[in-house]
Amino acid sequence: MDGLRLSARDGAEPVEAFIGRKVMDIWVASVAHRVGKQSLFRGQYNALGKLNLASIERIVSAKYQLGVTLNRQHPFVEVLVSDIEESGEALDLSELVREPLPPAFHRLA
Structure with a gap:
């Protein structure tokens, strides 16, 4: 599972939540208006998860x-x-920092 994994509790019962990498990419693209650009790296979606924990908590709680x-x-x-x-x-x-891709990763036209 490639994405953001969160652990919580409902009383004594453990609860696991997951946001896939592709879902995070789409969410970022919808805000940054950068559709079709590079995917997030693990460190980036982990940092975004920490920064947006309250929003993610509300989404997970509602579901x-x-x-x-x-x-x-x-x-x-x-x-x-x-x-x-x-x-x-x-x-x-x-706080999202996008490093430029090395030349080997750019598509040739």
Whole structure:
């Protein structure tokens, strides 16, 4: 699983949440208006996760509360692009640093 994994508790019960790398890329692109650009690196989506923890917590909590209606088998919440869009949560990109790709990674026209 390549993405942001979060651990929480509902009372004594552990809860796991996951936002896939591609979902994070789409969320960033929707804010930064950089569709089709480079994917986030692990350090970048981890830093974004920490910076936006309150927003992510609200998204995960809202989906977790739906529990049984989503046919969830165990306390695991996978955040989808649709969950983010429905939440209306804003992503803070103020600390996102994008390093330029080395020439070997650029597509040839």
